[in-house]
Amino acid sequence: MAQPDRVASHGASLGTIIKEWTRLGCTGFGGPPTHIALLRRLCVTGHRWIDAQEFEDAIATTNLLPGPASTQLAIYCAWRLQGVPGALVGGFCFIAPGLALIIGLASVFLAHHPPLWVLGAAAGGGAAVPAVALHAATQLTPQSRTRIGGRRVEQGRWILYAALGASTALLFGQFVVLALLGCGAAEACLHLERPRHGRRALVPIALAKTLGLGGLGALSWVALKVGALSYGGGFVIIPLMQHDVVTTYHWMTGAQFLNAVALGQVTPGPVIQTIAVVGYAAGGVGAALLAALIAFGPSFAFIVFGAPRFAAIRSSRAVTAFLSGAGPCVVGAIAGSAVALGVSLERPWQFAALAFALLWLYGARRGVVSALLLCAGGGVVLALVGVAV
Numbered sequence: 001m002a003q004p005d006r007v008a009s010h011g012a013s014l015g016t017i018i019k020e021w022t023r024l025g026c027t028g029f030g031g032p033p034t035h036i037a038l039l040r041r042l043c044v045t046g047h048r049w050i051d052a053q054e055f056e057d058a059i060a061t062t063n064l065l066p067g068p069a070s071t072q073l074a075i076y077c078a079w080r081l082q083g084v085p086g087a088l089v090g091g092f093c094f095i096a097p098g099l100a101l102i103i104g105l106a107s108v109f110l111a112h113h114p115p116l117w118v119l120g121a122a123a124g125g126g127a128a129v130p131a132v133a134l135h136a137a138t139q140l141t142p143q144s145r146t147r148i149g150g151r152r153v154e155q156g157r158w159i160l161y162a163a164l165g166a167s168t169a170l171l172f173g174q175f176v177v178l179a180l181l182g183c184g185a186a187e188a189c190l191h192l193e194r195p196r197h198g199r200r201a202l203v204p205i206a207l208a209k210t211l212g213l214g215g216l217g218a219l220s221w222v223a224l225k226v227g228a229l230s231y232g233g234g235f236v237i238i239p240l241m242q243h244d245v246v247t248t249y250h251w252m253t254g255a256q257f258l259n260a261v262a263l264g265q266v267t268p269g270p271v272i273q274t275i276a277v278v279g280y281a282a283g284g285v286g287a288a289l290l291a292a293l294i295a296f297g298p299s300f301a302f303i304v305f306g307a308p309r310f311a312a313i314r315s316s317r318a319v320t321a322f323l324s325g326a327g328p329c330v331v332g333a334i335a336g337s338a339v340a341l342g343v344s345l346e347r348p349w350q351f352a353a354l355a356f357a358l359l360w361l362y363g364a365r366r367g368v369v370s371a372l373l374l375c376a377g378g379g380v381v382l383a384l385v386g387v388a389v
Helices: 014-027 032-046 052-062 069-109 116-148 152-171 173-191 196-211 215-228 234-248 254-266 271-315 317-343 348-363 368-384
Strands: none
Touching: 014 032, 014 069, 032 052, 032 069, 052 069, 052 271, 069 116, 069 254, 069 271, 116 152, 116 234, 116 254, 116 317, 116 348, 116 368, 152 173, 152 234, 152 317, 173 234, 173 317, 215 234, 215 271, 234 254, 234 271, 234 317, 254 271, 254 317, 254 368, 271 317, 348 368
């Protein structure tokens, strides 16, 4: 990576960062692929603020970090232009538009008596979420299997880790984080003589589990898991949150959680903003903002303190070995959560919507956002003609 410890001498002003990163936050529909394309167009091919090779290296490194990789990439690009102030301002401007929109939508979808068409849209969009989650798992599979290695014993470990993730998500959702960290630590043990990372990571998890936190403390813990321990892409937030949100703390019903995930997909910005909907359900606007602050906090910290060491992170055997084990567990956990989400559907027509979403994603090979919007639109139509939603 080209001089990652120094900001660009010909970078944009803070005013320009506010303007451009706010625009990215308003137009970033479609998840990480869209975010990366917009950032590349802005910083590399448009203004040439960042070298193309450095940009590609930054993509690779942020994918090694827990949390929303495309958000971290946006923070990194702003850091390269104006240092820590740029990172803080750029990250805030990238996150804020989608966060404001998703909290506004949450207030409508989670109202005590929402309009009938809103109920239909929620039920339709939510019905597509299991298909979207399964699609996310299959999209992550090839890279994960390549990372762990091509030998039969390595592929066997991949299957074992994935099966552990799937079974944990289905049967013991509260222990998904431990399964993820355990698989990562196990793989690190096979490659390193002294696997420090996995062993240390288990300590705060175990402590937090024994604290018996409730209220805002519980919400803070869930948000921290989402922001600091979500390896492998946005949809890993589903198995990390589902059991806590629906079963343990009863902040949402299963159907409402489906709606929250759908809102995270159809609004601009990272899917991790789903945590704001959970926060709203748990305690209103203040709790939504707190959950978002805690969830995004680690991403800012990783860039502000870690960006100068990106080259070392990428070359670290400990990091790559850990992710080789955690990755397949993530894939399995997402797939397992897709099954659990599918079981939570309540209306017969929702299963038809789920089948349509599966055909749309796998047969027609079309996009996730369009699948969610079409199913939501179908739900609106059914609600308006009198079908129970």
